[in-house]
Amino acid sequence: MSVTFAQGFSAAGVVAGISSKAGKQDLAFVVNNGPLDAAAGVFTSNRFCAAPVQWSRAAVADGHLKAVVLNSGGANACTGQPGFEQSQATAHEAAGLLGVADSKIAVCSTGLIGELLPLDHVLAGVHDAYNHLDDGEHGGSDAAHAIMTTDTKPKTVALEGSGYRIGGMVKGSGMIAPQLATMLCVITTDAVVTPGAMQAALSAGTSVTFNRIDTDGCMSTNDTVLLLASGASGVEPDPDEFNDLVRQACASLARQIVGDGEGASHDIRISIHGATSEDAALACGRAIAASNLFKCAVSGNDPNWGRILSSLGTVPLDVAPFDPTRVDVDVNGVRICQGGGTGRDRSEVDMTPREVGVDVYLNAGDAEATVWTDDLTHEYVHINADYES
Amino acid sequence: MSVTFAQGFSAAGVVAGISSKAGKQDLAFVVNNGPLDAAAGVFTSNRFCAAPVQWSRAAVADGHLKAVVLNSGGANACTGQPGFEQSQATAHEAAGLLGVADSKIAVCSTGLIGELLPLDHVLAGVHDAYNHLDDGEHGGSDAAHAIMTTDTKPKTVALEGSGYRIGGMVKGSGMIAPQLATMLCVITTDAVVTPGAMQAALSAGTSVTFNRIDTDGCMSTNDTVLLLASGASGVEPDPDEFNDLVRQACASLARQIVGDGEGASHDIRISIHGATSEDAALACGRAIAASNLFKCAVSGNDPNWGRILSSLGTVPLDVAPFDPTRVDVDVNGVRICQGGGTGRDRSEVDMTPREVGVDVYLNAGDAEATVWTDDLTHEYVHINADYES
Structure with missing residues (x-):
């Protein structure tokens, strides 16, 4: 079920022609249908952080996101101002479709470092994904597939709280080491929570999960973990339970990354x-x-x-x-x-x-x-x- | 020529039956014939330092060594008090043959961690090596071969100073990372130098050479670099030249380790x-x-x-x-x-x-x-x- 397990979220994964592998789903779109649009994020501490990390870190700073666009097939890292403009243009395209400000859209990219994306394919992919948004199992599954690179399987989580749900997806297989040990991760919840409480839960949860796995000692330029809350359940969770569930979601996804480490046999x-x-x-x-x-x-x-x-x-x-x-x-x-x-x-x-x-x-x-x-x-x-x- | 390039040193390498590879030379003996017996050493900073490191660090502390016994085929690391007693017994055997105190003998071991040595083979090997001591090319070459493990070639150096010489040998191929980046190294000189000047030259030289190579990020339990001076040339070197030559010797041997890193193609x-x-x-x-x-x-x-x-x-x-x-x-x-x-x-x-x-x-x-x-x-x-x- 991935990110659509929580109420109030729709998602899609499409073949946008960004990846060099013909026919591979390579663009995912995750939309928070509300009523809330609360969000929190943690990002790589790599000093050569990628353009989408720079964009998304600023976008989530006010604690609100409407949607996330994620692509495999290119990291858009070490690409300078032209790379940043690509992330900005991607956010702008999604924002226009959803009728929100550009700063309500996070962007995540994964793939080779040092090359610009085929922007026309990305923008057309955003349109295509928008037209395929789905709030059921299909949408969540497609999105989880679209962010895979050397991953051999999609990695998702679905947890039930007391009257609310947490879902999530992650990709990551190589270049996995603290801080921060993942490539791209989106966790969703329909709980009614504040951005501050979400950031606290996410920071605490990632510190003992994603930051404690190390497949190859190599820290990525693009690591991003986002937590989005729709509030669609109408339930205000017990803070301790919520923190614990967020940690469990991070732990499950982190464990799945280790289970799919590049070439690993143990x-x-x-x-x-x-x-x-x-x-x-x-x-x-x-x-x-x-x-x-x-x-x-x-x-x-x-x-x-x-x-x-x-x-x-x-x-x-x-x-x-x-x-x-x-x-x-x-x-x-x-x-x-x-x-x-x-x-x-x-x-x-x-x-x-x-x-x-x-x-x-x-x-x-x-x-x-x-x-x-x-x-x-x-x-x-x-x-x-x-x-x- | 290895360690016998400098005047006043003899060496041997023999098949002692320590290594699991039948017929491999696995015990080396390097003797300083004087007139001086000045020495300096640097050792691994690994907290699980091996028994021979514990023994040799104490032995060289007073700035004097008469000889070094080195073996491949077993690291004698993480072997507790019985392991320490093996190093001690090895030094005692060599000291008896040379008529000096046990504390004048350094001991170095390399091979698998966690197993005791076949002590009777080691002691018989010391006797055999003593009987084959040679101050020419043969002795130095045999010693350089006897300390090899996964090394594919012996690694030696020979440098001419103003009226004095520096020679040396090293083994190391895997588990190479600062601090300290080698397994076993013996450098000899016939210059007339004090232990203090030797320690300063060796510490400075290793810090910019052995401590700046890293084949696999793994620090050994047995790393040892010894510098022995016989004074046989009768020449008191210019301190700057001597320091520079010691650094050059370390640099040459360290470079040879990188050139023979396990499995390396570049x-x-x-x-x-x-x-x-x-x-x-x-x-x-x-x-x-x-x-x-x-x-x-x-x-x-x-x-x-x-x-x-x-x-x-x-x-x-x-x-x-x-x-x-x-x-x-x-x-x-x-x-x-x-x-x-x-x-x-x-x-x-x-x-x-x-x-x-x-x-x-x-x-x-x-x-x-x-x-x-x-x-x-x-x-x-x-x-x-x-x-x-």
């Missing part, structure tokens, strides 16, 4: 336990998630705890205090490292499941954190070396 | 120009060198400047101030990115040479720095995923 959960603080735990988790050597070992089905410890050992003492001789590591439940040295034999670890669980016990405190990554495979290199440029 | 030089400080330039260079996506693109012979900019854009503003719209990028001399956007067509770049030069112009100041890395290839994944564990 999804790797890395949980750090017994740290002196959550930040310390996070730093340790990120260090392991960034290790190409460990990620290669997992793709070869070896629970190589030496590569876990050698990555853990790069975290400075002042960031994460712990005693190396007290560190234990379980992989898929088997304690293969005990007290910083050899534990049970690694042949006892069953590495056949797609999901691999790494639990590191620092035995230094009570804080913990979990990050997710993928293994590093031949296929990842193939996708990112042997593509057509 | 060596990549990344030079950052026009930064506000050397630290700023270094942070930018390291960010690009750490990008799996860029490294994959290079292995596919695509000078993908979008992946250069997206990595550069992750460097925080307070670390490296620059204006993204003023950044230019040359790859192999072709300005493919101009002012943060598209420059000349990337098809103009000749990617056939093994060495790829990336020059990034921040246009923000006068400082610069260069780092080296390798491309990320199918073969890297193969070596690190499909090995026998």
Whole structure:
């Protein structure tokens, strides 16, 4: 159901001829039919942020958006003033169709960096998508397909609150790393919420979900997560429940990104336990998630705890205090490292499941954190070396 | 000639049966025949530093070493007190043969983490190597071969100063990243120098050489660089010349490591120009060198400047101030990115040479720095995923 699961939203996905893949759906349109048009957003912190990020960050600043236009087939990043004018023209076209100000339209793009979009195709695609807007399963599904690039499957979420709903879609497969770990994500709700409450929920939710996945250590220029509220349910949610559902939606979509990481054969959960603080735990988790050597070992089905410890050992003492001789590591439940040295034999670890669980016990405190990554495979290199440029 | 190029040193490399590869030379012995026994060392900053690192750091602390025993076939890392006792026993064996205190012997190990060494083979190997010590080309060459693991070739250096010499050997191919970017390195000189002057020269030299290469972002538990002086030339060197030659020796050996990075098909030089400080330039260079996506693109012979900019854009503003719209990028001399956007067509770049030069112009100041890395290839994944564990 994707973004149309929440009441008050319609969506479409069309073949606009932006992507080099003939016949691929490559333009999505998501419209908030109200009565509210409340919105919040978080964006990449990359200093070379793309034109659509610059446009959309300004558009959502007042807490209101009527619609979002998203395209695959081109990132419109590092394209200077002409690129910014393309995002502006796209918003203008959608605004004209909907009878709202240009600043009520967010624009998101994904694809190759450094090339302008075929603007005439984009604008014609906006018209076509407008004519195909649908508030049912079809519209939401088409939109989720249209934003895919190297993704192998659409990624959506649908959650029921107490009298209101949250839906969402995301795309992301490569160039995934904090901050912010996704490419394009739109989450919708029919709850009656204020932009301020939405921004708080979204910032808190993304910080422990999208910002804790890392498929390849590479931060994108185009990452965007938008939360739109139509208020169509008429229900004012309990704030705690709403925050929790937004976090769950982010967690589900982030997990789906890891599950579809470029070339991945294993999804790797890395949980750090017994740290002196959550930040310390996070730093340790990120260090392991960034290790190409460990990620290669997992793709070869070896629970190589030496590569876990050698990555853990790069975290400075002042960031994460712990005693190396007290560190234990379980992989898929088997304690293969005990007290910083050899534990049970690694042949006892069953590495056949797609999901691999790494639990590191620092035995230094009570804080913990979990990050997710993928293994590093031949296929990842193939996708990112042997593509057509 | 390796470590025996400098007068006053003898060396050997023998088959001790430590490595799982039958018949591989796997134990090296380097002896300083004096008259001096001055020494300096730098070691990994990894908190899970290996037993031989713990032993050797203490041994060299007083500025004097008589000899170094090095083995491939096992890292003796994360092996606890039994591992430390193995390093100690190895030093004791060598010290007995040479008639010196145990603390005059450094020990270095490389190979898999988390397993003890076959100590009887190591001790017998020390005896065997002692009986084969040679101060000519043969001894130095055998030692350089004996420390190899996934290295495809021995890596040595020989430099002439004004009346004195510097020689050296290094091994390193994977798990190469600051700080410190090598596995095992021994540099020798017959100059008459003090331990303090040697430590200063070595620290300065490694900081701009070994600490500026990054083949795979993974810091080892065993990195060791030792500098030994015999004083056999009788020449007290000009301090500036000596410092410069030590830096040159480190640079040559570090460059050879990059040239033999696991699975690499390209060596990549990344030079950052026009930064506000050397630290700023270094942070930018390291960010690009750490990008799996860029490294994959290079292995596919695509000078993908979008992946250069997206990595550069992750460097925080307070670390490296620059204006993204003023950044230019040359790859192999072709300005493919101009002012943060598209420059000349990337098809103009000749990617056939093994060495790829990336020059990034921040246009923000006068400082610069260069780092080296390798491309990320199918073969890297193969070596690190499909090995026998």
